[in-house]
Amino acid sequence: MIELRNLEKRYDNPLTGLPFYAVKDLSLAFPSGEITALLGPSGCGKTTTLRMINRLIEPTAGQILVEGENAQSLKPEALRRRIGYVIQQIGLFPHLTVAQNVATVPDLLGQPKARTRERVRELLGLVGLEPGQFETKRPSELSGGQQQRVGVARALAADPPVLLMDEPFGALDPLARDKLQEAFREIQHNLKKTIVMVTHDIDEALKLGDKVALLNAGELAQFGTPDDLVRRPVSEFVRQFLGEDALLRQLAGVRAGALARAGDGSGLPQVSASLNARSALSVMLRERAEAVAVTGEDGQISGVLSFHDLERT
Amino acid sequence: MNSRPLAGAVGEHLSPALSSAARFSPDLQLVLWLGAAPMLAACWLPWVLLRPNRLAAGEFLRLPPLDIGLGLLAALATALAGRFLPRAVPLLASFALSLGAWWLGSRSGAAVQGQAEFARASVSSGVWLWLLGAAMTVYGAGLVGRRLGGAQPYLAWLWLPAVVLMALIGHFASWSVVAEYRVQHDRFFQELGRHLYLILVALGLATLIGAPLAVWASRNARVSGVVLGVAGGVQTVPSLALLGLLIAPLSALANAVPALRAVGVSGIGVAPALTAMTLYALLPVLRNGVVALRGVLPGVLDAARGMGMTDNQRFWRVQLPLALPVWLSGIRQAAVMLVGVASVAQLIGAGGLGYFIFSGLQSGAADLILLGALPAALLAIVLDILLRGLETLLGRRLGRA
Structure with a gap:
């Protein structure tokens, strides 16, 4: 678990001497084993907050506790080696092979080479890259999506309990982003890391975040589950930022199969279980139906999704 | 892909x-x-x-x-x-x-x-x-x-x-040029060797002095302004004038400190020639060094810091290897330029292929001039090709190509 206590980052304007607060009096607890999305408009302090957690930026006031330990009392390098870090521009080392990139932190920690090599192969497999094929390649030989997979593998290499991600999927095209988000959700389902993910993409925050922390001008606007933000916005800012179609955005991140219930779907319009719930809703509206039948990969009806089920998101 | x-x-x-x-x-x-x-x-x-x-x-x-x-x-x-x-x-x-x-x-x-x-x-x-x-x-x-x-x-x-x-x-x-060579066979190799010696020592000194300065300058805008300004200023002085300018201070230095005179420092000869050539080579080494080090993608350096590399590890493992191919092209420029400057060094008695060029000029023997000028031109081309090859090799090894 990561806990922020009255965190503050103040910059003083050198000309006027006036203070500017990038982050102001921020108290927040990122729950263990869950993804918390740090969401907000640009300049709201979300990246600054993230970078203060592994002390790439030093706070001007307040405290950060990582796994109960005061981050300020640790050596920055030691702290960072215990925290996985993935950034938007990917930041792979272009002069090293994929395997060497992934092995960065284990090597810094001085772990035995043979074990690291084993670990690298395991991680590449985990992120969906065939080790034999990719180990010896250079980052420049990979597509953007493959590079970011390597970036995730590298962050996980030393098995850190905590992962910080700064717009990890921001530079990818929509198709690659979707695929990688799916793969990432799958990985996290098994690993249960404590993840803080900065994003300005509302869809991504609602789709991947177990919790969402919405920041505005350096202060916390709302912290809660995606449901809380979508259905129970605490302020006008939250409502406006998410937009009136927030519910639809949320539905877009859920599979129809995940909401369907057992039932007799004969005679209803059919949708594939892998379709997202927003599209299923669109089908209901188009077909003027109160429910649709959800079909599995084999084409057989596996359940029924009714209009009321959509409210259970 | x-x-x-x-x-x-x-x-x-x-x-x-x-x-x-x-x-x-x-x-x-x-x-x-x-x-x-x-x-x-x-x-x-x-x-x-x-x-x-x-x-x-x-x-x-x-x-x-x-x-x-x-x-x-x-x-x-x-x-x-x-x-x-x-x-x-x-x-x-x-x-x-x-x-x-x-x-x-x-x-x-x-x-x-x-x-x-x-x-x-x-x-x-x-x-x-x-x-x-x-x-x-x-x-x-x-x-x-x-x-x-x-x-x-x-x-x-x-x-x-x-x-x-x-x-x-x-x-x-x-x-006729080969005929001249036959007459001065031993002298030719002696001066060619001296020419190479001047170039390599000056290049080595410029790299030794320039590399740490470039690293410092790449991290500090004020330092880079001063350092590049001074090196650029030196570059505007014609090589002949620079050699002349160094005669007075170096002979004064040699007179004041006999120990320096004992190791060969004087107003004329190899010491001032090497000093001038080193100063000349400094600018390309410095400029390319600063550009190369600053040119490393900020995302890569940020990732290195975020992974938990210390400043030293980040420099040696990430920044320097990525900057090296570009930096090397500055050293190549310096080497090619030094072939020319070394030809002038004969004027203050430092020897080199300039010996043939200037004795040819004095005696009006065009063949003798060519005996100095042609090998110097060849040397510049060969150095350029060799160092370019090294650049390409490093670029490929270090993932820039």
């Missing part, structure tokens, strides 16, 4: 079109004609200047009529092949350059045949013009060869073994 097979398929469809582009590309034909024109003119110009001794006035000798015909044919064929038979261009261009070298040897040999021992056969305007033109067609042929692919680019280099072979069998023995 996905675009690769696509690009291959497109390339296959395009390759016939590409070879016709090589045939009809106007720029390549222009290069070939620009080379053929001086060759055509050279056929009519004097090839050899025969003099009873190295300083006397002499008579100009032209090519025999049969050779003129062959020369015209070779020049025209090379240029026209660019239009009608691109595959023949590399071979023809190599032939033209080899022909010029062959005539250089055979014409000067024919000239001194039966003459007294001190007779000298210098090459004249025809040879220079021909070699210039032929070199241009070889350059064009290299471009044509690269478009044609296969073994074609290498055919454009066939002249090199041909000329080396001619040199080995003593074909150029009658050429």
Whole structure:
């Protein structure tokens, strides 16, 4: 678990001497084993907050506790080696092979080479890259999506309990982003890391975040589950930022199969279980139906999704 | 990744079109004609200047009529092949350059045949013009060869073994420059060695001093302003003036500190020459160093810090390897420039190939000037090629290429 206590980052304007607060009096607890999305408009302090957690930026006031330990009392390098870090521009080392990139932190920690090599192969497999094929390649030989997979593998290499991600999927095209988000959700389902993910993409925050922390001008606007933000916005800012179609955005991140219930779907319009719930809703509206039948990969009806089920998101 | 097979398929469809582009590309034909024109003119110009001794006035000798015909044919064929038979261009261009070298040897040999021992056969305007033109067609042929692919680019280099072979069998023995070389054989290697010594020591010193300064400057805008400003200022002083300027302070230093005089520091000689050359080489080493170090992507450095590398680890493992290929190109520039500056060093008694150039100038012996100038030019080219090769190698190893 990561806990922020009255965190503050103040910059003083050198000309006027006036203070500017990038982050102001921020108290927040990122729950263990869950993804918390740090969401907000640009300049709201979300990246600054993230970078203060592994002390790439030093706070001007307040405290950060990582796994109960005061981050300020640790050596920055030691702290960072215990925290996985993935950034938007990917930041792979272009002069090293994929395997060497992934092995960065284990090597810094001085772990035995043979074990690291084993670990690298395991991680590449985990992120969906065939080790034999990719180990010896250079980052420049990979597509953007493959590079970011390597970036995730590298962050996980030393098995850190905590992962910080700064717009990890921001530079990818929509198709690659979707695929990688799916793969990432799958990985996290098994690993249960404590993840803080900065994003300005509302869809991504609602789709991947177990919790969402919405920041505005350096202060916390709302912290809660995606449901809380979508259905129970605490302020006008939250409502406006998410937009009136927030519910639809949320539905877009859920599979129809995940909401369907057992039932007799004969005679209803059919949708594939892998379709997202927003599209299923669109089908209901188009077909003027109160429910649709959800079909599995084999084409057989596996359940029924009714209009009321959509409210259970 | 996905675009690769696509690009291959497109390339296959395009390759016939590409070879016709090589045939009809106007720029390549222009290069070939620009080379053929001086060759055509050279056929009519004097090839050899025969003099009873190295300083006397002499008579100009032209090519025999049969050779003129062959020369015209070779020049025209090379240029026209660019239009009608691109595959023949590399071979023809190599032939033209080899022909010029062959005539250089055979014409000067024919000239001194039966003459007294001190007779000298210098090459004249025809040879220079021909070699210039032929070199241009070889350059064009290299471009044509690269478009044609296969073994074609290498055919454009066939002249090199041909000329080396001619040199080995003593074909150029009658050429006046070689005659000068024979007289000064030992001195030549001594001065060549001195020339190389000056270059390598100055380059080493400039790198030793410049590297830490570049690292410092790359991290601090104020330092980089001062350091690059001073190095740029030094660069604007002409090399001759800089050598002169150093005489006073260095001789004063040597007088004040006898220990320095004992190790060879004085107003003239090797010490001031090395000082000036080191100062000159500093700017390219510094400038490229700063540019290379700053040019490393910020995301990569941020990732290195975020992974938990210390500042030292980040510099040695990430920033320096990524900057090295670009940095090396600055060292290459410095090396090539130093070949020229070292030629002037003779003026303050530091020796080097400048010895031949300046004694040739003083005695009006053009052959002696060439004995210094030609090897210096060759040295610059060879250094450039070697260091460029090292750059490419490092670039590939370090993932920049």
